[in-house]
Amino acid sequence: MIPVIRRSSGTSTISSISSFVFRYSGYFTFVLVALYFSVRSPAFLTLKNVLNILLQSSALGIIACGMTAVIIGGGNHVIRGGIDLSLGNNLALNAAITAALISHGYSLWAAAGAALLSSVVVGVINAFAIVKLKFIPLLGTLSVMYILQGVQLLITNNKVISISEPTLNLIANGAFLHIPVPVWMFLIVGAMAYVLFNHTVFGNWVYAVGGNPEAARAAGVHVNLTLALTYIIASITAFIASLIIVARLSGTVTGIGDIMLLDILLAGLMSAVFSKLSVPNMTGAVLSALFVGMLSNGFTLINVPTYWVFAIKGALILVAVAITTTQQRRVKPHV
Secondary structure: OOOOOOOOHHHHHHHHHHHHHHHOHHHHHHHHHHHHHHHHOOOOOOHHHHHHHHHHHHHHHHHHHHHHHHHHHHOOOOOOOOOOOOHHHHHHHHHHHHHHHHHOOOOHHHHHHHHHHHHHHHHHHHHHHHHHOOOOHHHHHHHHHHHHHHHHHHHHOOOOEEOOOHHHHHHHHOEEOOEEHHHHHHHHHHHHHHHHHHOOHHHHHHHHHHHOHHHHHHOOOOHHHHHHHHHHHHHHHHHHHHHHHHHHHOEEOOOHHHHHHHHHHHHHHHHHHHOOOOOOOHHHHHHHHHHHHHHHHHHHHOOOOHHHHHHHHHHHHHHHHHHHHHHHHHOOOOO
16 A cells, blocks of 8 residues: 655645745735835825825836836746846937927927837837847847947937926926826826736737747737737837936936836836736736835935945845746746
8 A cells, every 4th residue: 555645734834825925025025115114214104205206106117017018928038038128228219309309499299209209110120139030138129228328329419408398397297186197197007008918818919928939829829920019019118208207307318228227127027026926917017116116215215325225126136036936936827
């Protein structure tokens, strides 16, 4: 008779607790960090500061949805998976085009139209390089990132461009129901991204392509087109976010893309942490952007030096990747 090996109840309980912690690690971290900042600074949880966090997170949250779309479609493998390192400088280029054209007398609509066209072209270039030329996304978008940085410096002549435009002033300073306009833009884009990727056939296609492109192709999904569209969607979010940046800065400054890149990567990668199965998702992208905004705001309130802020954000990227990888080994995700 073959002996039956039974797992002790203690081992089973520990395994259940460990699984629970992994599944909800993002939410636990969010709450713990919020509690820490609220203890260290009485101003942290005031209504004024909460609105300030939402305002600071608005542009990042919008572009984080774009980064998450790319990660979903390309898969979250560290080397071969979907990523768009050019998003930060795409945003910066859009801001430079908008500010430069307005400073030369063009209307906001003409300037914004030119910026949108430029952004979509960048998305098409990324898609072509990755889908048709089979570039590794990490390297392909890195190359485009540096190209965009050069074009941006060429347009701005490496100088600050200051502008004043009524609609942009309204975006920067206006509010509806006491909530700033950029926050409304963030909420609308986040809601649209959530519906697109969770309640449409296209969203199912993107998850299928990211999970197993060969199986998706066998099921009749146009893999190349679906993957290409994720890069174009990401570029559109970079354009929308650039309007908020131009409005809040009353123009543009050089280096804004490089400054935002770390936060964009952090928010996109952390989106998987806010998921039971460690799958990148739009709800996670929104929460991750708020988390990054909360970090920046909280560290400022308690006077943490900037170099520590960058170090902590870098460490969080490693933690997010580690948690995602570990959880995916435990559970095979189903979409």
